[in-house]
Amino acid sequence: MSDISTMKNVTFPAPSFAEWKQEVEKSLKGKPFEKLYSTTYENITIQPIYTRHDVEKLAYIEQYPGFANYIRGTRPNGYIKEPWKVSQEISASSPTEWNEIVKHDLEKGQTEIHIVLERLGFPVTSLDDIEAMFSGISLDTYSLRVDAGAQSLSFLALFAAYLQQRQIPFNTVRGTIGMDPIGALAETGKLSPSVAALYDVMADVTKWAQEHMPNVKTVIVRGEPYHNGGANAVQELAFAFATAVEYIRACLERGVAVDAIAPRIQFSFSVGSNFFMEIAKLRAARLIWSNIVKAFGGSESSQKIAMHARTSYFTKTVYDPYVNMLRAAAEAFAATVGGTDSLHVSPFDEAIGPADEFSRRIARNTQLILLEEAHIANVIDPAGGSYYVETLTAQVAEEAWKLFQQIEARGGIVQALADGFVQEQVEAVARQRKKNVETRKEKIVGTNFYANLAEAPVEKTNISNEHQRSSSVINKEHAAALQAGFANQQWIETAVDMALRRATAREIEAALKTEEASIHVKPITQWRLAEPFERLRKASEAYLKKYGSRPAVHLINIGNIPNYKARADFITGFFEAGGMAVEKSEGVHSAEEAVSEAINANGTHYVICGSDESYTDIVPAIAKAFKQAKPNVKLYVAGKQPADIEQTFIEAGVDGFIHIGSNCYEMIVSFMKEMGVALNE
Structure with missing residues (x-):
C-alpha cells in the first residue's frame, strides 16, 4: 500500500467536456441533454456545468480584491480585519x-x-x-x-x-x-x-x-x-x-x-x-x-x-x-x-x-x-x-x-x-x-x-405609525422661522438651530412643503410570495371558526394502498395548501362500494385516486353511478390522462382532472367558492 505522501502526489486525469457530457447523457436514459438547462426570472440561461472556457473572455477574472472595478470586494483583506x-x-x-x-x-x-x-x-x-x-x-x-x-x-x-x-x-x-x-x-x-x-x-x-x-x-x-x-x-x-x-x-x-x-x-x-x-x-x-x-x-x-x-x-x-x-x-x-x-x-x-x-x-x-x-x-x-x-x-x-x-x-x-x-x-x-x-x-x-x-x-400585535404626526401642534413662530431659513436655502443649519429651540419634526416637515406640485405615480405593490395561499388558509380558518369544520375534499381511493397512495398523498398536499381538510378512505374495488362510501361521507367534492391502469373501467362506472345518486356533487380524477380517455371520463360525468400541471391556487379558489367559503380576494 502506498504511503500518505505518495497518495498526495497522485492526480486524476481531468475529463473533457465531451466525456462528461457523454456520461451525463447515459444517465438521462434518452431524455434530451437540453433538459438540464434552465432559465431564471432574469431571463438568463443556467448551464448544467461551467468550465474554464466560460470565463476566458471575462475582463475582470484576474483582478484582486480591493483594486479597481472592485468586483471582488472594496477591501484587499475582505472581512479579515473588519467583518460586516x-x-x-x-x-x-x-x-x-x-x-x-x-x-x-x-x-x-x-x-x-x-x-x-x-x-x-x-x-x-x-x-x-x-x-x-x-x-x-x-x-x-x-x-x-x-x-x-x-x-x-x-x-x-x-x-x-x-x-x-x-x-x-x-x-x-x-x-x-x-x-x-x-x-x-x-x-x-x-x-x-x-x-x-x-x-x-x-x-x-x-x-x-x-x-x-x-x-x-x-x-x-x-x-x-x-x-x-x-x-x-x-x-x-x-x-x-x-x-x-x-x-x-x-x-x-x-x-x-x-x-x-x-x-x-x-x-x-x-x-x-x-x-x-x-x-x-x-x-x-x-x-x-x-x-x-x-x-x-x-x-x-x-x-x-x-x-x-x-x-x-x-x-x-x-x-x-x-x-x-x-x-x-x-x-x-x-x-x-x-x-x-x-x-x-x-x-x-x-x-x-x-x-x-x-x-x-x-x-x-x-x-x-x-x-x-x-x-x-x-x-x-x-x-x-x-x-x-x-x-x-x-x-x-x-x-x-x-x-x-x-x-x-x-x-x-x-x-x-x-x-x-x-x-x-x-x-x-x-x-x-x-x-x-x-x-x-x-x-x-x-x-x-x-x-x-x-x-x-404565532400571534403578534402590530405596531402602528398612524399617530406619528397627528398629536403634534405646530408652533407658528417656529414654522415662520423655519420657512424664512429654508427660503434662503439654509436647510440643515436652520433646522438644527430650530431643533435646539425645541422645534418638532412635524414643524420642520411642514416648513419644507412648497407651492411646487408634488408628484404622483402608480406605486409598486409590495407583497410576499406566500400571500395568495395565506389568504386561502385564512378563509379556511374563518370557515372552521364559523361552522366547526374546515371545507373538505373527500378521496375515493381505488384498490390497495400501493395503487392509490402516491396520488392520494399528492391530492392531500394539494388541498391542504389552501387550509382544506382532506377526508381519506380505505381502498374500494367497485363502483357500488365507492358510491356507497360517498353517500355516507355526505361531501360535496370528491377526487378519485388510483393508477392509470385501474382507472380504465372503474372511473366511468363510478362517475355514472355517482351522478345518479348525487347529481349535485363534483367529481374529479387525480392525474393527467390522454385526451381521448379524459373525454370518455367527462362524458361519463367526471368534472375535471387534478395533476402536477394544475393551477393549485385557482383550483382551490374554485372549490371554495362552490362550497360557499367567503374569500377576500
Missing part, C-alpha cells in the same frame, strides 16, 4: 423601550444601531424623543444606520441638536443617516414636497455633513421597493443605479462635487432565495457602480460602493414561520459571500408582526454563527474564481447595464416611474412569479407545499 456590521433593524413601542432593546442587543453581538423610521413603531417628533432613545448609548463605539425615508432633515436636525447639547463631537459619529425620495416614490406613489425641493435638501445636507459629519453618509438608495414588488435581480440593480445617477446629477447641479456625493451614498439590496444569483447580484453591483462613478469623473476611492443587505421580506411566510429561519440563514449566507458591508437578517416572525426578544436573538445569532462558527470572514471573496459565479456575475452586470441604459434613454428613473415603465417591468416578473407559486412550480415549504394544518399560529 451586524445591523439588525430594531423597533419598539416607545423611545424608552427602544433604548432598552438597543442596549440589550448591542451587548449580545449587534454592532450597528439600525433604525427605519417608517417601521420604528413610534414617532420621533422632538428632541425629548432623541434624548430618550440614545441615553446611555456610546455613539462613538457603534455606527448608526438610519433609513429616514423620503427626507432625513427632521431626524438629522433633532439628532445634531442632541449631539450639540451633549457636547458630543459631530465627527465621532459614523454610519448613515440617509434619505431616498425616489425609493419612497416607487413604494408609495407620491412625494410631497416636490422632487426638486428634496434634492435641494439632499445637496445641502451632503455639503453640511462633509464639513461637520465627515464619517456619515447622507443618501440611501434602496432596491427593496422593487424586490418586494417581485422584481428580478437585474431589475433591482438597474432601478437602484438609475436612482443613484439621478441623485448624483441633482447634487452636481447644486454645487456638490462627484467625489463629495458618491462616497455618501449607501445602497441597500434585498437578498432573495436564489443563492448564486444573489451572490452574483452583489458582486455585479460593485462593478456597475465603479463604472458609473468613473464615468462621472470620480476618483478610485469614490468608485467603492457602500452596500447594506437585508434578507428578503418577499420570501417570508406567516404559516410555518420557523422555516423562515432556514430561508433567512441561506439568504444571509449569500449576502456575506457576496460581500455586503452590513446586514439585517429577517426575524422569522417578520411577516407576522414586530420581532420579540427570541426572534431578534435568532436573527442576530444567524449572523454571529456565520461569522464565528462558519468562519465566512476568514476567506476573501469565497465565490471568486468559481466558473459559475464569475460567469453569472458578468451576465447579471451586462443585463442590468442594458436596462439601466433604457431608463436613461427614457429621461431617468423619475420619468420612467411617471411613464409606468418601471412598474410594467416589475409587474411582468411578478405575474410570472405568482403563476409559478400558484402552480407550485416554485415551492414554498409550509405554504404551498407540506402545509401543516395542525400548527399553532
